[in-house]
Amino acid sequence: MTAQDADTADALAPVAGPMVWAGPAMARRPEAWTCQLDEAQRAELLRAVAGVAGRDILAIGAANFPLPELGPVLADIRREVLHGKGFALIRGAPVAALSVAGIARLFWGLGAHLGEAVSQNGKGHVLGHVKNLGLDYADPLTRGYQTNARLPFHTDSSDLVCLLSLQAAQSGGLSSIVSSSAVYNAMLERAPDLAALLTRPVHRTRWGEIPEGRKPWSEIPVFNPWRGRVITTYVRSAIRKAQTIPGAPPLTARHEAAFDMIDALAAGDALRLDMEFRVGDIQILNNHAILHSRTAYTDHADPAQRRHLLRLWLACDDGPDLPPTMTNDYQGMTESGRPNGICVPGVPFCAPLEAD
Numbered sequence: 227m228t229a230q231d232a233d234t235a236d237a238l239a240p241v242a243g244p245m246v247w248a249g250p251a252m253a254r255r256p257e258a259w260t261c262q263l264d265e266a267q268r269a270e271l272l273r274a275v276a277g278v279a280g281r282d283i284l285a286i287g288a289a290n291f292p293l294p295e296l297g298p299v300l301a302d303i304r305r306e307v308l309h310g311k312g313f314a315l316i317r318g319a320p321v322a323a324l325s326v327a328g329i330a331r332l333f334w335g336l337g338a339h340l341g342e343a344v345s346q347n348g349k350g351h352v353l354g355h356v357k358n359l360g361l362d363y364a365d366p367l368t369r370g371y372q373t374n375a376r377l378p379f380h381t382d383s384s385d386l387v388c389l390l391s392l393q394a395a396q397s398g399g400l401s402s403i404v405s406s407s408a409v410y411n412a413m414l415e416r417a418p419d420l421a422a423l424l425t426r427p428v429h430r431t432r433w434g435e436i437p438e439g440r441k442p443w444s445e446i447p448v449f450n451p452w453r454g455r456v457i458t459t460y461v462r463s464a465i466r467k468a469q470t471i472p473g474a475p476p477l478t479a480r481h482e483a484a485f486d487m488i489d490a491l492a493a494g495d496a497l498r499l500d501m502e503f504r505v506g507d508i509q510i511l512n513n514h515a516i517l518h519s520r521t522a523y524t525d526h527a528d529p530a531q532r533r534h535l536l537r538l539w540l541a542c543d544d545g546p547d548l549p550p551t552m553t554n555d556y557q558g559m560t561e562s563g564r565p566n567g568i569c570v571p572g573v574p575f576c577a578p579l580e581a582d
Contacts, residue, residue: 234422240411241456244310245515247405249499252311259311261303263318267296272320275332283334283353283577291335300339303510307386308545312515313403315501316508321392326579333390333508333536334577340510341540342560343575344384344567350574354537355581356389379404379492379517380461383557384539384567385546387518388510391503395533400521402500404492406458407515410449412491413484420484424448427551428481429474430464432568443468446556448488452549457514459556460488492517503535514546534581539567 252259263271274291281290293300303314319336321329330353337343343352379402389401413421427445450457462485468474491497503509511518525532543562553559558566 234425238414238418238422238425238451240414241407241451241454243407243455245312245405245455245512246407246411247311248408249404249497250495252499259313260315260317261299263296263316263320267299268318268320270295271332271336272323274335275324275328278331278335279328281331283330284575286331286335286338288335288338291338293336293339297339300336304340304542307510307512308542312405312512314510316510317504317506319390319506319508321390321506326392329390329392330536330577330579333388333538336508337388337538337540340388341386341542341545342562342564344539344541344560344565345569345573345575346382346537346539347568348570348573350570350576351578352538352575353577353579354539355578356535356537357532357581376522377520378462378489379519380463381406381459381513381517382539383459384513384565385542386510386538386540387513388508388538388540389503390536391505391507391534392536393531393534394503394505395525400500401503401509402493402498402519402521403511404497404499404517405515406460406517407456408497409488409491409517410456410458412497413487417484417487420480420487421449423480424484424488425451428465428477429468429471430461431468431471443471443474444556446551448484450549450551453547455514455546457546457548457552458517459513459552460517462489492519512546514548541565541567 270293274293278286278291303316307314319332321332324332334343334353345352346354410421425447427447429443429445431443432440446459448458448460450459465477465485469477501509541560541562541564543564545564548565553563553565558569560566
């Protein structure tokens with residue numbers, strides 16, 4: 227342990243609040259985080275979709291996608307995800323009654339009641355597709371969502387990440403989440419020096435998607451203690467792949483030990499919550515408070531039946547207070563000062579209806 231880490235560890239304290247929870251307790255109370263849509267709410271969504279038929283997806287907002295009955299429910303969910311336990315599952319979206327274009331409009335319109343969509347990659351995709359494209363996850367430029375590989379626990383580059391299930395895998399593809407604050411508390415108790423190490427910046431690749439004036443890598447701590455909370459941002463694959471970039475400082479054995487501990491705590495039975503993705507499910511997560519993962523999966527032989535999720539990254543103007551490093555150093559800001567996803571100069575936003 228370095229003297230700096232020892233001093234930092236002495237100053238760190240566990241966090242408390244609704245964002246600190248254990249998976250087994252949550253698994254016993256699914257009613258606390260699941261919203262089952264009723265027939266009236268499903269019908270309201272279908273009416274809203276019909277009202278924007280033919281409209282460009284990017285031109286759909288909360289004002290022209292009215293949800294007078296479901297809207298207040300979404301407001302409560304939004305508040306709980308941003309400032310409470312950090313996650314929710316909406317069950318029963320009426321996807322069977324719609325085309326892919328209609329489902330995309332439903333998801334986008336519902337998302338407009340939760341936040342502002344930001345780009346998820348260097349192509350400007352504000353509507354993303356999580357689907358196996360047959361790519362190699364070992365490739366430094368390949369993103370995990372383009373494969374059927376197991377995804378380690380990680381966060382995304384926005385306030386919220388939302389996933390809508392269009393098709394389920396033949397087998398596998400289980401969604402798992404964990405309270406990153408609970409992971410931090412456990413790590414602080416068991417290995418305070420390693421927790422302290424992760425409050426210092428680490429390098430991670432930008433996957434070749436480089437915002438204006440930025441380096442090919444970013445530098446930010448995994449754990450960011452801030453005003454009574456700990457804001458977590460963690461993508462171990464991006465940290466590992468940054469090692470291939472000339473000029474990136476090498477990781478130490480202590481870094482690897484710290485990452486191993488995060489991964490073990492997140493995947494362990496004591497903290498992890500598993501949930502099945504059914505067709506029509508919409509999962510909403512707070513990236514600052516939740517680490518999420520996915521098990522490997524096997525697809526159906528028929529391409530039309532292969533696992534397929536739609537994804538939104540959303541910025542929320544009233545989201546959790548963030549340390550300046552989250553926007554000043556790590557990434558840019560929306561007009562409201564929130565993390566703006568992956569914004570590459572000269573690339574316009576688009577909402578593709580097929581995986582690319």
